[in-house]
Amino acid sequence: MSGRDHASYPGSRVLLPLDTARQCFTYLVTGPEPLSVDGRAFSGLPNRPVPLDELRDRMLRRRFPRHTRDAVWAHLVQRSRTEGATWTLACTGMALPALAGIARRLAARYPGDAFDAHAEVLSGFLTALADIDLRRPRVLVRLRWAAYRSGGAALAEALDAPPPIAPDSFRSTPPKPPWGHPDLVLARAVRLGVLTRTEADLIGSTRLDEDSLADWAAAHQMSAEAAYKARKRAEHRLIDFVRERVRDTDPGDPVAYSVTVNSSPDASPQTPAPSRSVTAVGGGGRGDTAEKPSVRVSKTGSKSGLLRCGGSPPPALDPSSSEVPRCA
Known part of the structure; x- marks a missing residue:
């Protein structure tokens, strides 16, 4: 063996x-x-x-x-x-x-x-x-x-799931969001309506797996350019979502830290970028500020993209080619 x-596990008889x-x-x-x-x-x-x-x-x-x-x-x-x-x-x-x-x-x-x-x-x-x-x-x-x-x-x-209540205590706290792995972030975003299942699959397949953007687009009967734009919009919402909820995570969490601190190479450490909600609340929302968030997901730099593995998109995407560099 x-x-x-x-x-x-040691000591386990199951x-x-x-x-x-x-x-x-x-x-x-x-x-x-x-x-x-x-x-x-x-x-x-x-x-x-x-x-x-x-x-x-x-x-x-x-x-x-x-x-x-x-x-x-x-x-x-x-x-x-x-x-x-x-x-x-x-x-x-x-x-x-x-x-x-x-x-x-x-x-x-x-x-x-x-x-x-x-x-x-x-x-x-x-x-x-x-x-x-x-x-x-x-x-x-x-x-x-x-x-x-x-x-x-x-x-x-x-x-x-809500934690069980001990017979002699009524104290209960909700579990912290499991930001530790990108797949769990995507799953939570889908459950809370931030992403659709298709958008989560698009991000997971082209960012985490071995799929090229062109292959994914062909399999879902859409153009590579449309898939690129859809992923860009979805990643913007996902970053806003993570930044809004990062206060509930571990301070040393690598995913949250990367998104909130290092996602913009030009961000100043003394002046944090303004945070946006995923949806507008009480009539305020995005119209209250003219500033755009500093975090960008479009591939305009060597460290762009949700997983920091971007590059400049080609002027016209060829469905037979892969424009997404492999992350791992």
């Missing part, structure tokens, strides 16, 4: 979903005929059947060729779709190091049972396994993000 994919997946994967790769792939079909692998546990160890090495990793994952996912349960479990076992890390981080903040956090992470992974695009690179990275989104959405919902 490898410690890297072990997802339970078998968590990822522990069950780990045990089942162990059964698949033990015995005289372990579940294997033909190494001759992939460059960088031995010319023999390679058991999946050995294959996973090889693919975790930093020097393992990325194109081979993508080819292997496309092969595994395709077999899961065509052959069913055994290869679906094989895919889960191959992804356990990533899934276990996500589950541990989310469960550490989860106010309920850790079992639920693990179940949501696994559910997000299995859902993406059925429909993820195998023609695009970084298959495992995109599967991991799907698992994180599912677990993060469950965590945000749990944190939004």
Whole structure:
């Protein structure tokens, strides 16, 4: 048993979903005929059947060729779709190091049972396994993000629930907004009506994932220029939303700090930029001031954009090209 994919907790007697997946994967790769792939079909692998546990160890090495990793994952996912349960479990076992890390981080903040956090992470992974695009690179990275989104959405919902009242006390305070990860910021913005689901998907896919703006626009039957403008407007509202609510977050929160302090390279530290509400209240609103906020999301500088990875937009966006530099 490898410690890297072990997802339970010291002293816990509850078998968590990822522990069950780990045990089942162990059964698949033990015995005289372990579940294997033909190494001759992939460059960088031995010319023999390679058991999946050995294959996973090889693919975790930093020097393992990325194109081979993508080819292997496309092969595994395709077999899961065509052959069913055994290869679906094989895919889960191959992804356990990533899934276990996500589950541990989310469960550490989860106010309920850790079992639920693990179940949501696994559910997000299995859902993406059925429909993820195998023609695009970084298959495992995109599967991991799907698992994180599912677990993060469950965590945000749990944190939004009113805390239980102790029998001997009536004191209760609402939980602080979980600004710690951009996906949670987007989920909260959608729930509060700051963004639509489509706008959140646009920002998440083109800023956090591997999608280019042109690809996203084509998939949603709109022009790349229209998608760029829609993202620009949505990010303006999102920054206003984060700045209005930053007083409720941790002082050391990296997302809130980046948006409120460092989002404008020309902002003076002695004179903070004026804050705007997302919606006008009581007839005042944006008409009360002629100043525009200093925070800009349009790609006019090297540090522009919500995630500070912008650049100047092309004069005419070509749908076949990607104008969004990768953030990570």
